[in-house]
Amino acid sequence: MKDIIVIKCGGSMISSLSDDFYKSIKTIKDRGFHPVIVHGGGPAIDQMLEELEIKSEFNNGLRKTTSEVMDVVEMVLSGSMTNKLVRNLEKHQLPALGMTGFDGSLLKAKAKDFENLGFVGEITEVNSDFLFNIISMGVIPVISPLAAGIDGASCYNINADTAAGSIAVALKASKLLFVTDVPGVLKEKNLIENATVPDILNLIDDGTITGGMVPKVMAAIDSLDGGMSNVMIVSGKNSLLNGEKLIGTTIYKELEAAY
Numbered sequence: 001m002k003d004i005i006v007i008k009c010g011g012s013m014i015s016s017l018s019d020d021f022y023k024s025i026k027t028i029k030d031r032g033f034h035p036v037i038v039h040g041g042g043p044a045i046d047q048m049l050e051e052l053e054i055k056s057e058f059n060n061g062l063r064k065t066t067s068e069v070m071d072v073v074e075m076v077l078s079g080s081m082t083n084k085l086v087r088n089l090e091k092h093q094l095p096a097l098g099m100t101g102f103d104g105s106l107l108k109a110k111a112k113d114f115e116n117l118g119f120v121g122e123i124t125e126v127n128s129d130f131l132f133n134i135i136s137m138g139v140i141p142v143i144s145p146l147a148a149g150i151d152g153a154s155c156y157n158i159n160a161d162t163a164a165g166s167i168a169v170a171l172k173a174s175k176l177l178f179v180t181d182v183p184g185v186l187k188e189k190n191l192i193e194n195a196t197v198p199d200i201l202n203l204i205d206d207g208t209i210t211g212g213m214v215p216k217v218m219a220a221i222d223s224l225d226g227g228m229s230n231v232m233i234v235s236g237k238n239s240l241l242n243g244e245k246l247i248g249t250t251i252y253k254e255l256e257a258a259y
């Protein structure tokens with residue numbers, strides 16, 4: 001299927017995505033693209049864990065997921081996070097269907113490093129046909145990054161940036177957008193509009209890119225390695241579009257592609 005655009009909505013933005021953001025999704029769809037949404041929910045998971053007095057820690061940007069933490073992750077990601085997006089899409093005349101990676105065996109995973117990270121998963125399979133069928137009905141899939149183990153029994157917590165990258169590669173999407181709470185990759189408060197993979201690695205090394213931006217750019221790099229050619233980090237605070245153009249940071253594999 002041509003012109004699929006995978007849009008990852010960060011948990012930092014889900015509750016405050018602007019009306020203009022949803023209108024721009026409508027414009028993108030009207031222009032013939034098929035949006036597929038993958039969402040996060042880190043801040044809402046943090047809040048629920050805190051309310052329940054369950055401790056959680058991060059290891060290289062990934063939440064160490066004990067079975068107690070997994071129950072909360074599953075509840076938050078597949079509950080209010082998905083529902084907020086679906087409700088708002090429907091409000092903007094965009095038919096949408098919320099699902100986890102369990103539905104239709106969409107995502108299969110194995111433990112990434114059980115000893116240190118518990119039930120954090122690494123995606124091993126994406127059921128692309130399941131998504132193609134939904135997309136062909138004109139419906140936007142809204143996916144929470146939970147996956148079943150190969151045995152079908154265990155449940156894994158996948159970083160939403162990583163899940164979006166794997167889904168974009170599997171669907172051979174023409175674009176992958178990471179929607180977050182900043183306009184893109186910033187250096188000294190200025191937006192970097194174009195960056196190659198070596199530029200990004202240097203920005204991590206010199207401490208310009210830190211925290212939640214690290215899994216995002218790493219997922220961008222993995223998806224470029226997986227064959228994607230167009231990966232961007234953009235803000236959800238306003239419209240994604242400035243006329244014909246998407247606004248944000250575009251990451252390219254190498255210099256020739258950038259200019």
Ligand SMILES: Nc1ncnc2c1ncn2[C@@H]1O[C@H](COP(=O)(O)OP(=O)(O)O)[C@@H](O)[C@H]1O
Binds near residue numbers: 179185211
């Ligand atoms: N160089 C950078 N440019 C922009 N944001 C950065 C940079 N380095 C770190 N960040 C942080 O990354 C955050 C976005 O990641 P994250 O909080 O995980 O968002 P999301 O929930 O949308 O995935 C920004 O709000 C910012 O605090």
Ligand SMILES: CC(=O)N[C@@H](CCC(=O)OP(=O)(O)O)C(=O)O
Binds near residue numbers: 043062145
């Ligand atoms: C393994 C892992 O860290 N999973 C993430 C899943 C949610 C996520 O990625 O949400 P954001 O996109 O808002 O960061 C977590 O538990 O927070």
